């Protein structure tokens with residue numbers, strides 16, 4: 001059983017790739033940046049550009065995976081708003097290329113989606129609530145979900161959000177918070193954007209269990225609590241021993257972000273919690289584990 005991880009140079013893909021390589025035959029891909037060597041995932045990554053049909057076809061025909069995990073995406077929400085055709089090419093057309101090959105080699109497709117498929121008027125959302133994206137990134141992810149659902153029988157769509165964790169040279173929210181705080185810089189954080197902070201390592205472990213159990217369909221996989229970004233930052237600051245005065249609450253209107261954000265979002269986890277053994281973690285539990293990792297790496 002060979003697992004192909006498309007996007008193993010990314011935040012979620014690199015951890016998945018490392019975890020899977022320990023017990024299965026796994027091949028990961030990069031596109032624009034080959035990561036510096038750290039962990040199994042960074043060794044021997046293969047080049048693949050999802051927007052290039054021949055690149056996708058070549059590698060999937062050669063490796064004949066039984067499972068394809070697609071973590072690749074253009075993930076910068078504001079950038080997607082201003083670069084819509086690039087976002088469409090990667091997030092929708094790229095997914096279509098992978099779907100077409102998954103069908104040909106009869107592979108299971110595991111796809112990562114987002115709470116941003118919802119409008120944020122009535123969250124937290126379950127898997128059967130009606131999506132209604134309000135920004136272009138969310139639109140492309142929903143469109144990609146549709147391509148998968150219409151063309152494949154064996155697929156797993158994992159919706160997640162506000163993913164935090166350690167990443168070498170990573171720019172995720174929590175790592176930015178630590179860096180700015182250490183430099184004495186203030187960080188403006190939205191007070192009115194609610195979501196479900198999700199520890200990346202926990203997300204990956206649950207994903208692997210869902211694959212092992214051969215689950216199909218849409219699953220929300222997030223942390224156990226819905227909270228706003230400001231409260232999450234303050235909790236992180238308390239756990240990491242950061243200066244909370246440097247974290248400034250702002251409304252989304254005040255922040256003037258390019259793309260609209262779903263405000264009352266968050267995802268319900270009843271479905272996944274009832275079908276897996278691994279426990280989903282609360283933000284406090286995830287941040288405490290992360291603290292141990294950051295201390296061990298000399299970052300905290």
Ligand SMILES: NC(=O)c1ccc[n+]([C@@H]2O[C@H](COP(=O)([O-])OP(=O)(O)OC[C@H]3O[C@@H](n4cnc5c(N)ncnc54)[C@H](OP(=O)(O)O)[C@@H]3O)[C@@H](O)[C@H]2O)c1
Nearest residue numbers: 007009010011012031032033049050072073112160161163
């Ligand atoms: N992180 C979150 O908070 C979050 C929340 C909700 C959903 N998600 C979803 O989870 C997935 C993983 O997110 P992430 O945070 O790990 O993203 P990320 O760190 O930005 O990684 C994106 C990955 O996509 C690859 N990629 C970009 N363009 C590509 C192309 N044309 N062809 C092939 N690969 C390409 C990148 O490879 P190179 O860097 O080598 O180009 C990288 O490996 C995404 O689908 C995202 O939509 C993430």
